[in-house]
Amino acid sequence: MKKIVVAITGASGAIYAKGLLDKLVLIKKQWVELGIIMSDNAKQVWVTELGNEPYDNFPGRYYSKNDFNAPFASGSGQYDTMIIVPCSMGTLGRIATGISNDLVTRAADVVLKERRKLICAVRDTPYNLIHIRNMETITLAGGIICPASPSFYSKPTTIEQAAATVVDRILDLAGFDIKTFRWNS
Secondary structure, three states, rough: EEEEEEEOOOOHHHHHHHHHHHHHHHHHEEEEEEEEEOOOOHHHHHHHHOOOOOOOOOOEEEEEEOOOOOOOHHHOOOEEEEEEEEEEEHHHHHHHHOOOOHHHHHHHHHHHOOOOOEEEEOOOOOOOHHHHHHHHHHHHHOOOOOOOOOOOOOOOOOOOHHHHHHHHHHHHHHOOOOOOOOOOO
């Protein structure tokens, strides 16, 4: 049973965060604890992109961005996986340079130091050299960069289906057993 942290930053792409939380509800038997952190900008982007869709009614424990008493702010909390979706380039840069100035960056630092799984679903485009070097730094530290780039070989017909191709990839990377389109299967 996994203990998982989902961090939602202010990058565009609230559809990915919502899709991930929706799918985690469907696979509830595969995890025992779910911590959720949303930045203030993430809440604003959620409302802008998804309208009145509530962001605080998923089954998990919500933590404020400055709650350093959260169990995953320490390695002793033994959280297996942290997913940052969408991951802003500012958050990525702070993680890459070891700046733990809020719960998202502190939790990411803990996950990396404990050699657990950190998945950053970056959403910006294009990348500049600073972004690329920060992605390299996080990759070398053991993190996984998963650009929020939908696949199309499953022939999605809605924006939600296209976003789901990214969400399913994230869940695969996190080690969850999910049913999804598989190439040539």
